[in-house]
Every structure is written in structure tokens, then in C-alpha cells.
Amino acid sequence: MTPSAPTNDTAVGVVFFRPSPAQVERIVECFSGRMPVFVYDNGGIPADAVARLDAASVTRLGEGRNDGIAAALNRLCEAAAAKNFARLFLLDQDADTSPETAQALGLALDRLGTASPPPALVGPAPAPNPGHKAPRYPLRPGMAPHGALLPVAFLATSGSLVDLATFQRIGPFREDFFIDAVDLEWCFRAWGQGFSCWMDPATAIPHSVGRGTIRARFLPIAMPDQPPFRMAVYLRNTAFSWRLPHVPVRWKLKQMAYLPAQIGLYWAHHGFEPKLLGRLLRAVANGLRGRLGRPADAPP
Template sequence: MSSSDSLSSTAVAVVFFRPSTAQVVRVAERFGGRMPIFVFDNGGIPPDALSQLGTTPGVVRLGEGRNLGIGAALNRLAEAAAAAGFRRLFLLDQDADTSPDTARALGFALDRLAGAMKGQALVPALIGPAAAPNPGHKAPRYPLRPRTPPIGALLPVEFLATSGSLLDLAAFDVIGPFREDFFIDAVDLEWCFRAWARGFACWMDPATAIPHSVGRGTIRSRFLPLAMPDQPAFRMAVYVRNTTYSWRLPHVPTRWKLKQMAYLPAQVGLYWGHHGFDPRLLVRLLKAGAAGLLGRLGRPADAPP
């Protein structure tokens, strides 16, 4: 694909779960008629927003309004886009504040990577923007991949958020789908580590940036340089479960497992304290960690419909 052709084989993929009408309208207005839009309805799209999607050119709506989790939604979107002949997919969540210009810039960057890495053992699979500051929210950090040099200003990273990233669908077909049994948290992290283990690479373009909103705000430690998103207990439990399960996976690097083994207990303690040291909450998080270690994944019993 040439740089001048950077959007001709690219579609937008958006997962909606209980979005506001304004969030749906923003996607429709910014991308409608400019790029094909594949939408997955995980539930709760307001009726007026559904009407807006119905009149927006180029929209393909998937899903039946039931919450299948982010992994399943992304997989269905990738399958549909590939079947329709698209080669790249610009992944978004409903909070993403971006435009076709970002997709175009990432397409140019992915073209440069493909040219520079031609004939090498690694193949670029995913490129995403840097995380722009978002007041009230902790911006995610994307660690650099050791022993992999940058290519110009483009940086190899261990993982990055799916939202705002440009996915090469041929690479996705080889690497495999996102884990549906993770349901929501750490889906992108596990997939990127799997990509690296299979000879593919994930990249960040610092020249592009979009804000990310994870959770309802940020919890900060009074005594340690530690901050984390404040999320509902259901989602925190899924995060704990998926993190401990990842310690079982051979493609997750030992350096990352050791870091998380030190970091996760601090996160649990910080979250527990922020929510009033409720014993029931601590038991819930400890049971979630045990479930991960035992490989008990899947849709959580208390997942929102």
C-alpha cells in the first residue's frame, strides 16, 4: 500500500457500550462519508443515536445489543472488515476523540515501517498514537521493547491500547484473535505480547496523540509514587484475574511478570483503601486473583448486560 493510498483499504471499527448520544454522533460526524465504519453494539446505544447511525453513510452495524466483552467485539469487527476486503482497521472505543487525520498519519507511519523492516525477522502488526494528557485520568504508559531499535521517530513498544491503533489485518490473521475469555481488561496487552512472540511488532508514533479515559478518575497514593484508574469493582476484579492469569502464559516476558507481581498487590491495597477498606471488596479481589492463577476465565457472573 502506498502512502497516497493510506486510507483506501482502511476501515474504522468502533465498540459501543452504553455510550452517550454525543459519543455516537461524534463518530458519525467525523468519519461518516470519509471512511467506512464498522460498529459493534455491545448494548445500551440510545435510540436517537441508533437513528443517527442508520442515516450515516458507510456504517455497518454488528452485534445484537448484548454485552459480549471487548475481545469478542473486536474480533467480530476484524472478521467483518477482512471479509469486506479491508487490509487495515482503525480501532476506536466510544471515548476516543480523534479523526480520519489520525488514521491517515498512522497509515503513513505503518507504510514507513513496512518499507524499513522489509526482509527483517519482525513484521509490523499494529501502530498507535501516544497517550495525550486527559485531565482527571491517568494516561497509560507504553514501555519500550528491549533490544529493538526505533525506526526514525517511531518507537517499538511492549504493548499499547487498542483504541486509536491501526491494525494490519493480515498480521492479525496470523497472530490470532483477541482473547474473548479475558472479557475486557488486558486484552490488548496479552495480544501485543503474543504478537512479539510470533515475530510481529507493535509500534507507537509519538507524532500522533489522542487522550484516553480509563475508569472514573484516578486514585493516587499519599505515600508512594503510585497512581491507578478508579474503576467499578467488577472491572477491577477482572483486571486482577486477567493479570494473574497472564503470569501463566509463556509468551508474556518474565520481566513483565516480575514487575506485575510487585505492582499488583500495591494496586489492590490502594484500591481497597480508596474504597473504605471494605472486607467484602478485598475478598472479592483476592478471589479474582486466585481465579486467574487457576485459569478460571470467561464472562464474569456480575458482568453488566
């Protein structure tokens, strides 16, 4: 049976950062009138798109400055909970999805009501997206599937349905991470606090991370091609995660082996620029020292 509409305990939360008018219009056309919509303005929404959001009775948060993805997600969850919604369907502006996906994930979350540990969120499988490396969500060791639903160590926030009561118990996304690895750290923290994260293979949405994909010529390594600012934040936050007790040792060891290869591949792809290598290595050092927060070169 194909789901028709989400239940009235679910809202959608969208983070916008310099979206095109078409991206804003797609969200309005897809969800307005079918689901309550909260959006966070992280900066750069065109004036005519703002007017379109207001005309569609969308709840608009933020003051038009880039507060980072973690802060935006936290404010969306807080606003939805304050309006007594039980669940929030999180999206970024690139997400190609629909209310039917939210309904399908809601049914999956209902089926997980008897799961142990109790679920914190459920998300879709990553669909192929030409030109972009699809994320991979590793299975949680020692956990059995719940029917067709798979327990995963982590998954992207975009496209995920979050249980807001559980969110409040686990705590907010780390705002000092600002952007990258925010979802990964939160999911590891959820597992560490006795909750679980799940993927529904029956639903899928594509993800667009970075400007394309960098592939090693002689090694089976591929990674998103991100601007230097994003790559530096990713390296910093990943290195800091090695200090966190709730991040599994097996993941730390994997990343410790993988990060040098990523740095080398990214550096080579961008022409072996010495200043770039220095920037990347300083980012790792800042993570190891716990120097987090908003990066000085974060776009406004």
C-alpha cells in the first residue's frame, strides 16, 4: 500500500544556505499545505524567495547569517517540539524527496516501537546521484535487523525522521562542529546513550556532497571534492572525534588510516599547493587540540 500523507504529528525542517529560487520553490510546492514546514535561514535566501515562503505560511527561523548546520538543526528541532510535534523530517535544500517519504519513514519508526535500544531516528538509503559519491552507512555490529530495517552506526541528517522526545534526551547537535561530521557524532552519541539509528532500504533519496568526486588512480579510494574550508572543517572535526569516548574504537582506527590518504588525494587533486597542505595539517592539529567553533574563514 502506497502511503498518501504524513500524520499530523510530523513536521518538515529545512536548512537553507544560499539557495536558488528554484530550490525554495521546490520545497514550497512539495510540502506546503501537506505538512507543516519550518525553515532555517542560514543566509542568502533571495528576497523574492523569502516572500514566497511567507506567502506559503512557512515558519521561518534564523536571521540570515550562517550559523552553521548544527545550530540550524537544533533550532528547527526546538521550534518543532515547542509546537508539540513529535517528529521532524530533516532536509537540506538539495534533498529530492516528498511527503510520501516522510510517511514511509514514519511507518518505519512505528514498527521500531518495540526495538531495543529504542530508536532515535530512521532515514532512507542513499540513492545513486551521478557525479557524486554516495555516502555509506555501516551496520551497527552486534545488532540484528528489525524486519527489513537495518541498524546503522550513523546516517545523514538530511532525509532522516527524528523522534523529538528522544532528541531532547540525547542532546543537541554539536554547534562547535559547525558543519561537517555533525550527524556522525550525534548518532554515535545516541548509541552510546542507549538509543539506536536505523535505515529503511525501502526508501531512498540522493545526496549531493561537494562539487563532485575525487578518485584515486591506483587505490579504491573516492571522496567528495569540497571547497578547502569544508575539507578543513571535516578534518578538524574527525580528528577531534578521536578524543570522544562514545566514538567506537574501530571507527577511530579506520579514520586514522583513511585520513592521511584523503589529505594526500585532495592535495594532489588541487595541484600540490603548499599552502593548502599546511591548511589541512593545521586543521587536523586543531582537532587534536580541541580547538573547535566557528572557523575564521566560514562563509557569512
